[in-house]
Amino acid sequence: MAERERRQAPPYGGVFAPRTRVMDSDDVQRAVWRMAHEIIEANQGIDDVVLVGLQTGGLPIADALASALASIGGHEVLVGSIDVAFYRDDIGLRPVLPEAVTHIPWPLDGRTVVLCDDVLFTGRTIRAALNALSDYGRPRAVQLAVMIDRGHRELPIRPDFVGKNLPTRRDEVVDVHSDGVDLGEMIR
Amino acid sequence: MTAHRHLLDIADLGGRAGIDEVMRLTDSFVEVSERPIPRVPALRGKTLAWLFYEDSTRTRLSFETAAKRLSADTMNFSVSSSSVKKGESLRDTAKTIEAMGIDAIVVRHASAGAPHRIARWVDASVVNAGDGWHEHPTQALLDCYTIRQHRGDLAGQRIAIVGDIKHSRVARSDVWAFTAMGAEVVLVAPPTLLPPSLDGWPVKVSHRIDEVLPTVDVVYLLRMQRERMTEALVPSLREYTATFGLTNQRVELLRDDAMVMHPGPMNRGVEIAAEVADLPRSVILDQVRNGVAVRMAVLYLLLGAGTDRVPEVPPPTPEPLAPTLELPRA
Numbered sequence: 001m002a003e004r005e006r007r008q009a010p011p012y013g014g015v016f017a018p019r020t021r022v023m024d025s026d027d028v029q030r031a032v033w034r035m036a037h038e039i040i041e042a043n044q045g046i047d048d049v050v051l052v053g054l055q056t057g058g059l060p061i062a063d064a065l066a067s068a069l070a071s072i073g074g075h076e077v078l079v080g081s082i083d084v085a086f087y088r089d090d091i092g093l094r095p096v097l098p099e100a101v102t103h104i105p106w107p108l109d110g111r112t113v114v115l116c117d118d119v120l121f122t123g124r125t126i127r128a129a130l131n132a133l134s135d136y137g138r139p140r141a142v143q144l145a146v147m148i149d150r151g152h153r154e155l156p157i158r159p160d161f162v163g164k165n166l167p168t169r170r171d172e173v174v175d176v177h178s179d180g181v182d183l184g185e186m187i188r
Numbered sequence: 189m190t191a192h193r194h195l196l197d198i199a200d201l202g203g204r205a206g207i208d209e210v211m212r213l214t215d216s217f218v219e220v221s222e223r224p225i226p227r228v229p230a231l232r233g234k235t236l237a238w239l240f241y242e243d244s245t246r247t248r249l250s251f252e253t254a255a256k257r258l259s260a261d262t263m264n265f266s267v268s269s270s271s272v273k274k275g276e277s278l279r280d281t282a283k284t285i286e287a288m289g290i291d292a293i294v295v296r297h298a299s300a301g302a303p304h305r306i307a308r309w310v311d312a313s314v315v316n317a318g319d320g321w322h323e324h325p326t327q328a329l330l331d332c333y334t335i336r337q338h339r340g341d342l343a344g345q346r347i348a349i350v351g352d353i354k355h356s357r358v359a360r361s362d363v364w365a366f367t368a369m370g371a372e373v374v375l376v377a378p379p380t381l382l383p384p385s386l387d388g389w390p391v392k393v394s395h396r397i398d399e400v401l402p403t404v405d406v407v408y409l410l411r412m413q414r415e416r417m418t419e420a421l422v423p424s425l426r427e428y429t430a431t432f433g434l435t436n437q438r439v440e441l442l443r444d445d446a447m448v449m450h451p452g453p454m455n456r457g458v459e460i461a462a463e464v465a466d467l468p469r470s471v472i473l474d475q476v477r478n479g480v481a482v483r484m485a486v487l488y489l490l491l492g493a494g495t496d497r498v499p500e501v502p503p504p505t506p507e508p509l510a511p512t513l514e515l516p517r518a
Contacts, residue, residue, distance in 0.1 A: 083216065086228035086258075091492045098216040107224075135225045 001057060002121035002150070005173045005186065016175055018182035022166060025180050028147065029064075031163035035145055036068035038161050039114060046073040048111045048140065054129055055083040055099045057118035057176060061147055065116060080104040082115075087128035108137035114161075118176035120146040123157035147176050192490055194307045194314045197323040198364040207332060207369060213485040214333050214478070220257065221481055230492050231260040234291040239282070239306075240317070241267050241297040246452055246476060247317050247326070251294050254483035260491075263290070278302060279309055286310040291491055295319070300357075313490040321355055327451055328361035330482040332369055334475050335406060338447060343370030348400050350376040350432060351410030351459050354383050354421075358451045359410055363391055376400050378432065380421040397432050401441040408449045409434055409459045425458050435461045447471050 001016075023031070043049050046069050053062030059081055066079045085091075085098040115129055126144060133142060147163035152170055166174065168183065175182045194200060201207050220228055236255050240248055255262045265285065267273070272281060278297075285293060292313040295303040300322035307314040318324040335342055347366055353359045353375050366373050367390045374392045375382065386393065394400050401407065412425065422428045429435065434448065439461070442448075448460075448470040456462040465472060 085216070086220070086230035086488075086492075091230055096492065097213065101215050101219045103219075131229070135223060135227070137224065 002119040003125040014186040014188040018184040020183045023181040032064045035161040050078040052080045054117045058116045062116035084128035087131045108139045112141045113139040114143045120149045123153045123155040196316045217481040217484040229259045231258040235261045236292045237263040237290045239295045250479040282306045323361045324357040328365035330479045345371040345405045347406040348374045348404040349408045355413045
């Protein structure tokens with residue numbers, strides 16, 4: 001789920017009711033492999049590529065991409081995690097607490113960072129992540145890989161690697177989980 | 189998550205769940221403090237004021253560092269160079285500071301309850317940085333965090349608090365915080381340095397430090413607060429050291445894994461022997477280091493997270509339809 005949607009889910013509010021299965025686990029796996037190939041193609045290899053998953057939905061995506069990259073590219077890539085709670089623009093408007101500790105134990109200078117998230121919605125979380133990354137160093141480039149791009153951007157941000165473009169209504173909710181991707185609504 | 193507005197005493201956090209929340213948040217701020225640029229924009233645009241009616245180095249510097257790392261602005265108010273010298277009351281001082289557009293006031297005062305009074309007078313958040321003999325909640329939180337860092341959990345730990353319990357706000361906050369987290373607390377002091385009544389305190393009491401030391405996981409030493417002692421409570425500091433100080437001989441009684449803690453400032457040679465403070469088992473500098481992250485967590489909890497002022501963004505109202513033109517019929 002996008003960050004905005006996650007904070008409508010427990011413990012803050014409603015219950016997610018899935019309506020349509022958009023991708024099953026095989027579809028997700030195929031998308032991961034294709035995105036891994038695209039990452040290698042775009043960067044001419046994975047020598048300087050590190051993956052950073054956004055807490056918490058982006059971590060499984062980052063891990064899946066990392067294992068795909070390792071088996072295609074022949075060696076392991078570094079995987080970190082980042083929590084952007086302290087960089088959000090809605091602090092003070094609603095409860096914003098970090099979900100987990102940020103873990104980027106290596107310098108980012110000169111490397112290509114691929115930010116990984118499950119759902120790209122308004123782009124505000126990615127904006128916060130870009131600000132956070134700049135506090136860790138100066139990456140050579142930052143790219144964005146998302147499993148679902150559901151539109152409704154509020155900032156000039158676009159993904160570099162997309163699992164699936166999914167046109168949605170604004171009030172719908174996309175849930176990426178281990179068995180696939182569901183489209184549904186939040187019931188209050 | 190409950191929305192907090194003030195941190196006046198440990199009870200404000202509502203027991204173990206609230207303290208755990210601060211601990212969890214502190215983990216994230218410890219990570220922030222280890223970054224190449226240890227600063228996040230979380231409290232950008234917020235202004236904090238220090239209202240310190242008592243001397244303090246570490247608490248004030250620690251709060252100052254915490255606020256800076258959260259990108260908050262700070263205003264310094266030192267009593268010695270202010271209108272308090274001209275006879276301004278506590279209420280007028282607090283109201284004046286608030287009128288300048290302050291989001292939070294961090295108060296240290298020699299009288300117990302002063303921060304509670306201020307909290308009733310102003311709309312800003314109030315953080316108690318020590319009031320008289322009453323409480324010093326951020327110190328207790330950083331003590332909890334330090335023990336948790338070394339032991340994983342406070343539950344089941346046996347902690348001896350040794351020394352001048354009577355005058356110690358740190359001891360009071362620590363007793364409530366440690367026991368809320370499931371630790372067992374033993375107070376060790378001569379009867380003259382214990383509070384007149386311990387009714388309702390969830391603690392055991394001992395007057396013999398040599399019997400307690402071999403049984404504890406943590407020994408927490410308190411400073412002999414000579415500035416608060418108006419009567420002769422111990423015959424002499426040398427006698428106190430001989431009977432209750434953690435001397436080089438006594439430290440041998442501790443179990444190998446037992447930790448030594450002290451809230452500072454230390455009187456080396458009085459409650460703690462000079463060499464003991466530098467032993468590997470002493471985590472006194474860890475306490476100071478964690479103090480910054482814990483205070484960041486507290487300030488963020490009060491000012492950043494959990495303020496439910498705008499719970500939901502209302503859906504955009506549809507554009508009113510343009511009035512339909514009456515076309516003249518042909």
